[in-house]
Each structure stands twice: as C-alpha cells, then as structure tokens.
Amino acid sequence: MKLLFLLFSLMPFLIQAQTKADFENIPLANNSFLNDAGGTGLFESGHIALPNDYNADFDFWSGWAISSVTDNETPGFLNQYSAIAGGGAEGTANYALTYAFDPVVIRLENEAAGGAVEGVYITNSTYAYFSMLEGDGFAKKFGGETGNDPDFFLLQIQKYEDGQLHPETISFYLADYRFENNGADYIVDEWTYIDLSPLGNMDSLSFSLSSSDVGIFGMNTPAYFCLDQLITLDMPSADTYQNKPSWQYYPNPASNFLILNWPETNPAQLRVMDVNGKMMASEKLQSGKNEISLEPFPSGIYWMQIRRENGSFFYERLLIQK
Numbered sequence: 001m002k003l004l005f006l007l008f009s010l011m012p013f014l015i016q017a018q019t020k021a022d023f024e025n026i027p028l029a030n031n032s033f034l035n036d037a038g039g040t041g042l043f044e045s046g047h048i049a050l051p052n053d054y055n056a057d058f059d060f061w062s063g064w065a066i067s068s069v070t071d072n073e074t075p076g077f078l079n080q081y082s083a084i085a086g087g088g089a090e091g092t093a094n095y096a097l098t099y100a101f102d103p104v105v106i107r108l109e110n111e112a113a114g115g116a117v118e119g120v121y122i123t124n125s126t127y128a129y130f131s132m133l134e135g136d137g138f139a140k141k142f143g144g145e146t147g148n149d150p151d152f153f154l155l156q157i158q159k160y161e162d163g164q165l166h167p168e169t170i171s172f173y174l175a176d177y178r179f180e181n182n183g184a185d186y187i188v189d190e191w192t193y194i195d196l197s198p199l200g201n202m203d204s205l206s207f208s209l210s211s212s213d214v215g216i217f218g219m220n221t222p223a224y225f226c227l228d229q230l231i232t233l234d235m236p237s238a239d240t241y242q243n244k245p246s247w248q249y250y251p252n253p254a255s256n257f258l259i260l261n262w263p264e265t266n267p268a269q270l271r272v273m274d275v276n277g278k279m280m281a282s283e284k285l286q287s288g289k290n291e292i293s294l295e296p297f298p299s300g301i302y303w304m305q306i307r308r309e310n311g312s313f314f315y316e317r318l319l320i321q322k
Helices: 002-014 126-134
Strands: 017-021 042-045 048-055 060-067 095-099 104-108 116-123 152-161 170-176 192-195 204-211 224-234 248-250 257-262 268-274 279-285 288-293 300-308 313-320
Touching: 060 104, 104 224, 126 224, 170 192, 268 288, 279 288
Parallel strands: none
Antiparallel strands: 017 224, 042 048, 048 060, 048 104, 060 095, 095 224, 104 204, 116 192, 116 224, 152 170, 152 204, 248 257, 257 288, 268 279, 268 300, 300 313
16 A cells, blocks of 8 residues: 555656647637737747747738637638638637748747657648638649649758757648649648657757749748647756756846856856757856857847756746847
8 A cells, every 4th residue: 555655646757747838828819819929029838939020010920920710711811810720729719820931930948948849730721721722813723723733832840959950850741732643632621730759859849831832932832830739748857957056147138248147166058049949159157257248149039058067958038139
C-alpha cells in the first residue's frame, strides 16, 4: 500500500507536462477577428507568442491574427479572416491565422522555451481554399481547365534553436493536384493534426508557404493558412528555469545600451535573438556589471538567452525603442 501511494504521489512528475495553446484566452466576440496585438506586438496563449505588426494609418497587419469568424462560404479577400473548417479545431471558437508570403514564426515561452512541440492543427483559410478551387482575378484554378495541371500548395515547418534555422523540415500539402488519378486531388477543408515532435527541442517554429502558381511578383495563391491547438511539451528542469538566477537588466524598454548585472562567479554567454529566432548578437557575460551596446539594433521585440558554462540556459524578453 505504501508503494502504491508513493507511485501515485510521483505521477505528476513522471508524466511529461504539456500545455495547449488554443487562443481561447484572447477576448474575442463571436464571429470577429483581432489583427492588432497592441503595444506588446505579440498574441500569447499557453506557452507560445505569435508576433503581430499593425499599422493603424493604413489598417495594415502582418504576422498573425486571431479569429472566431465562421463564414466558410464567401470567397475572396474580404473574407480573409475565416478558416474553411468554419471555426476552431476540436469545437473551439478562436484560432490563429497568418499571411505568410514571407516565413512567419511562433516563439516558445516560459517552461516551453528550449523544449519540444508535440503537434498542431492546420487548415486552409476560406480565401485560399476558394481561390484554389475556383480561381480568381489573381490566381489560377488548381488543376487548370483540364484538371491535369500538377498544382500544389505546400506548408513547410522548421525550427530555430540557439538562433540558427535548422534544415529539418516537416512538409504538409494544403492542396495537392499532382496525382495521376485526378480523383485523388484534394484541397484541405478540415482541421488536420500534424506531429511536430520529430523536430526536437527549439526556441521557435518557422512556417513558410510555396505554390505551383507563381507569377512575376512571386506566389499567386493567397498566402494564408490557419492554426490551432498547438501543444508544447513543458519540462522545467535544471536545463531551463529551475535554477534561474536572481539577475537584473535595465532599462527595459532599452534604446542604445543595456546594463546586465550577472550575479554568478562563473561567466555566461548572452545571445540576443529577434522574434524570428535569428541570432543578432553574442557576448560573454562576466560576473558583475556588463554594458551591452544596442546601437545596431532596430526597434522591436528581442529575446535574450543566457547560457551557463554547464549548458543550462533561460530566456528573457527585451523591448528596444528608438
């Protein structure tokens, strides 16, 4: 009996922790969208952060938006915030969507930082779906008039780790018309789960789109897709946050310099990365006061990784305003 009690008491520690980012924490009216994350420039859910850049003068956004739009019948750009599945994955209301003409990222935060991602649900936007199905003023009908054109719409997922983009790639066809039998051609119209665990540990995920329909300005297919229910595997340990020291850095927001007081005797390595996970600077931290020049850095959100000599590390967010 004592052994059983001990096993049950240890169960929370034996089972790997995980957190689901479902975006339900973001206040959103029914059948609406949010394309402005405000001053932080990030939508956050679970242990992930989705970069967003909004220009109020032109009502222009890039990066990610959050939506609960259910209209999966109206084609065209005016319905750009809709998922073809008609709502969130697993019956939820909210989901994320992005315009990914250039690669976009999702950053891992808190306990998830430096760990792995179990998986995520992906589907087409309504705008991209009907553009491929029927064609529009900018993009062709997939398959062409005969149905024989070998068209495709491909999502590729990679990881950033320690500021480096790794070559390992998970590919998912949002549409595939390359089959000899045209009856096998498809355009994804429901939420589909993608296993991301083979990518291993990471700082962030990178998503890029490509299409067979390309013109002089690049891809003609609307560069949208929708995402929901991303599961991070959270393993707080000595390698991440359990032994995080009591250290100070200021000012934050910063402008041209940063003062970082490193409290430990042994030196550490500072790496500064942009929101995409790309390493922008690397400097050795000595015990005591360190002054870091931020002159070359444009305004924006950055991440600081502090790595000790024993290999353990942790992250902090830094905002630079000039």
